[in-house]
Amino acid sequence: MKTLNDFNFENKKALIRVDFNVPLNEKFEVTDATRIVSAKPTIIKILEDGGSCILMSHLGRPKGFQEEFSLKHIAGKVEDILGVEVKFVADCIGEDAEAAAASLEPGQILLLENLRYYKEETAGDVGFAEKLSKLGDIYVNDAFGTAHRAHASTTIIAQFFEGKKCFGNLLAQEIESIKKVMETGEKPVLAILGGAKVSSKITIIENILDKVDHLIIGGGMAFTFVKAQGGKIGNSICEDDKMPLALEILKQAKAKNVQIHIPVDTIAADDFSNDANTQTVDINEIPDGWEGVDAGPKSRKQFHDVVMQSKTILWNGPLGVFEMESFAGGTIELGNSIAEATKNGAFSLVGGGDSVAAVKQFGFEDKVSYVSTGGGAMLESLEGKTLPGIAAILE
Numbered sequence: 001m002k003t004l005n006d007f008n009f010e011n012k013k014a015l016i017r018v019d020f021n022v023p024l025n026e027k028f029e030v031t032d033a034t035r036i037v038s039a040k041p042t043i044i045k046i047l048e049d050g051g052s053c054i055l056m057s058h059l060g061r062p063k064g065f066q067e068e069f070s071l072k073h074i075a076g077k078v079e080d081i082l083g084v085e086v087k088f089v090a091d092c093i094g095e096d097a098e099a100a101a102a103s104l105e106p107g108q109i110l111l112l113e114n115l116r117y118y119k120e121e122t123a124g125d126v127g128f129a130e131k132l133s134k135l136g137d138i139y140v141n142d143a144f145g146t147a148h149r150a151h152a153s154t155t156i157i158a159q160f161f162e163g164k165k166c167f168g169n170l171l172a173q174e175i176e177s178i179k180k181v182m183e184t185g186e187k188p189v190l191a192i193l194g195g196a197k198v199s200s201k202i203t204i205i206e207n208i209l210d211k212v213d214h215l216i217i218g219g220g221m222a223f224t225f226v227k228a229q230g231g232k233i234g235n236s237i238c239e240d241d242k243m244p245l246a247l248e249i250l251k252q253a254k255a256k257n258v259q260i261h262i263p264v265d266t267i268a269a270d271d272f273s274n275d276a277n278t279q280t281v282d283i284n285e286i287p288d289g290w291e292g293v294d295a296g297p298k299s300r301k302q303f304h305d306v307v308m309q310s311k312t313i314l315w316n317g318p319l320g321v322f323e324m325e326s327f328a329g330g331t332i333e334l335g336n337s338i339a340e341a342t343k344n345g346a347f348s349l350v351g352g353g354d355s356v357a358a359v360k361q362f363g364f365e366d367k368v369s370y371v372s373t374g375g376g377a378m379l380e381s382l383e384g385k386t387l388p389g390i391a392a393i394l395e
Helices: 034-049 072-082 094-102 119-123 126-133 156-160 169-184 202-208 219-228 240-255 297-308 329-343 353-361 375-382 388-394
Strands: 013-017 052-056 086-089 109-112 138-141 165-167 189-193 214-217 259-261 265-269 278-282 291-295 312-316 347-350
Touching (some): 034 052, 034 072, 034 169, 086 094, 156 388, 165 169, 169 347, 189 202, 189 297, 202 240, 240 259, 297 329, 347 353
Parallel strands (some): 312 347
Antiparallel strands (some): 265 278
8 A cells, every 4th residue: 555655755746636625604714624634744744755736626516617616715724724825726637737737846735626627527537537647746645535436536547647646644544544443453343333224324234244343223223123123113213124134134243243232222202303302211112202312321321331341443323313402412422432442542433424523513523543534435435345546546
């Protein structure tokens, strides 16, 4: 696996695929700069080597040239975070882009315009990738969030940099973190899967059963397992058509000696709102007209005990409707447990949109080992798929 450390960037132009697809408000101000901050170590390392950086990214899903998706809106923010002047060019291929790249001096940064202004980017067009490749000497992929897409700038372009391509620090960290959970992690290994639906996590469950010792199933998807085993779940969310599959998963886990932990009690609400009436009930005995919205106190204690005995922890998905303050308790307590285990030496990886949102919202970001920057890419990695953006560098 080639990383930045395998190259000397002195007097070289590094063409870096970053993921600067950041949220903007109506004034075009960046509201969450996490992805820009995450790319900083790679960019600074290359500049300190005496190289220059040409940054390429997409922003949103523009249909042709749409002003609101221009990367010029974020150039100032990128400059603030990196502490280095950022030049901007209003194209990503062609004469203007080539001239701007050619005139770049060591220690300088150039930000290209939105790659997705060209439909050839998402189509994985070879000609478009070749035009991009003319801008740099060494190709660096540091965009884990788009590594699962075979786009021109994330995958196809690598063929034009034989022997001159590598992973950036962020992407290398992502690969290492997932490897720790899936292959090299210290046992016992625990996976915590939450969220609403079993259907969205089936392939992950099937892939990780060979790799984990414990599996906590929480959130809305737990009710499909509860009902499948004959429990009364009231009005709780449930995928009835996935009940046979839930039973099959339990059977497979038993055969593989994996301990599955399902909530034993739940906070039930009489309405899906923050102000609903609530009661704590046995998860198998939820009354009609009530729905489970968070893990109950016994479940939280049970999960805490499992987390504390684990040495490698993957967390993907919340334990309840954490977006509503009244039902965030289970997710917060789980976060506290994982933070404590991490402090005691466990390795903890958090990935997937909702868990990352919860970790940020409740201040656990610096209390876990690693927070993944890629939602879809992270999930596909956990499913055991080889991501095209990663394969292209390894080839």
